Amino acid sequence: MKILAAMSGGVDSAVAAARAVDAGHDVVGVHLALSRMPGTLRTGSRGCCTIEDSMDARRVCDKLGIPFYVWDFSERFKEDVVDDFISEYEHGRTPNPCMRCNEKIKFAALLEKAVALGFDAVVTGHYAKVIANKDGNRELHRAATWAKDQSYVLGVLTHEQLKHAWFPLADTPSKDEVRAEAAERGFSVAKKPDSYDICFIPEGDTRAWLGDHIALREGEIKDTEGNVLGHHTGAQAFTVGQRKGLALGRPAADGKPRFVLEVKPKTNEVIVGSRELLAVDEIRGIRATWAGLPIAEVTEFLEKTPERGAQSAEFEITSQVRAHADPVLSAAHMEWVEDDESVEAGKLRLEIVVRLKEGLKGVAPGQTVVMYQGTRVLGQATINRAYSLNRADIQAA
Known part of the structure; x- marks a missing residue:
């Protein structure tokens, strides 16, 4: 088969691509450039799809002896992921940008282009499994090891997308085994830390980043009885379940911590209460x-x-x-x-x-x-x- 390996620059996608090569397929590596502005995506080990990551991906492809390309998906990423993230917070909701990226970029825009170019499947380093049922229809299942299972973030995949998706790490029992395999193959990413947090928020401060993109205004923090407990600088910067950043100055009557129960962007109010609520x-x-x-x-x-x-x-x-x-x-x-x-x-x-x-x-x-x-x-x-x-x-x- 002709396989497109999505190369994030991490150890998982590197080993997934290598296994596709070992299986005898015609593999091409592609790294997705998601920003045209250096410094707007995280650097080092904290993000993904950075310039550093593209260089790591290229080194892996060179080691495997397969072609490597960088595809510019920055415009689609801004529209479908970043702008969506801002819009959701403006309306008092808490989006999952990684979910949206998988849906709109990695398994919509990427797969669409790959199929148009004649590729049979897209390989990624996700820990999940695609199984054909008794009728030959493909189903998405959890990975063999639940501790590493990533089927949740792939829940957006459709029937047509699953026809062209392959996850070679599906039955791998641990990340340690993946790292050991990468080291044995001589990949420089063998010990590279996992990425985490939101890639397009460089400093990791979501509230400050939102303040630069949403018109925040001061409002009231209230309890469930409507009593004003304090003030905030913008309701949209809060999310249900949040505890830090309330700065109420005085404890609750029972001495227990308070959490955000509700965000009301229309009235610019944040409602707080006990964990039980x-x-x-x-x-x-x-x-x-x-x-x-x-x-x-x-x-x-x-x-x-x-x-x-x-x-x-x-x-x-x-x-x-x-x-x-x-x-x-x-x-x-x-x-x-x-x-x-x-x-x-x-x-x-x-x-x-x-x-x-x-x-x-x-x-x-x-x-x-x-x-x-x-x-x-x-x-x-x-x-x-x-x-x-x-x-x-x-x-x-």
Whole structure:
């Protein structure tokens, strides 16, 4: 097969490309340039897709004896990831830029170009598995080792994208084994630290970065009774579950720490309370996509005419709201809803309703809920609202 290896400059993508070469495929390495402005992406070990990373990727390709190219996706990255990140925070939501990058850049723009150029598949260093079921349709599953599993951030992949996705590290038991293999192959990235944090925020200070991109204004920090406890410099810079940066100056009556329960960008208010009030038992998601072909219950529902009050599809799942969070037993159903947005668009909106059988804390609108059955990823949705166990009035929209 003709394989395009997406080379981030890290050890995982290096070993993934090497395994594709070992398998006898015709491999070409590509590094994605996501910024035209030096210094706007992180440097050293803290980010990804930097100039340093492109040089590391080139050295690996030279070692493997395969062609290497740099593709400029900076414009798409700005529009689909950076601008989306800013817009979501402006509306009081907490987005996952890595999720959006996988969806819009690494497995949409990249794959689209790769297929147009005649490549059969795109290889990345993600820890996840693509399995063909008994009908030959490809499904996305967790990696063999859950500690390294990255299927959550790949939950945005579609049926067509999975046809052209290959993850050679799927069955690798540990990152130590990957590093050992990289060292044995003579790769300079063998001991390179993992990247983390948001790559387009160079100093790692999200609040300060948002202050340069969003018109923040001072507002009030209130408790659940409406009492003013302090002031902030911009509600959009806060996220549900946040504890640091409140600077209230005095402790709560019970002496326990307070957390952000709700962000209200329209009134520029931040609502805080105890950790217990962060618990939610129902999540409503929008903009759902399905990883591979949808399960039978979903397919049957989607084939029906979306009439208000129509019977909903129900199915048992485990749900996950963060990349490294534990999955939670849940029941999900789908329904068509009518609201101002859907009426304006002239059609009903599909919502995924996830009822949690175990409590979750700190669930913020804008985050992604990924749905699983066993190890299989069913799909994902963007969290629009989360309902509190103890406060029915906390309903972040």
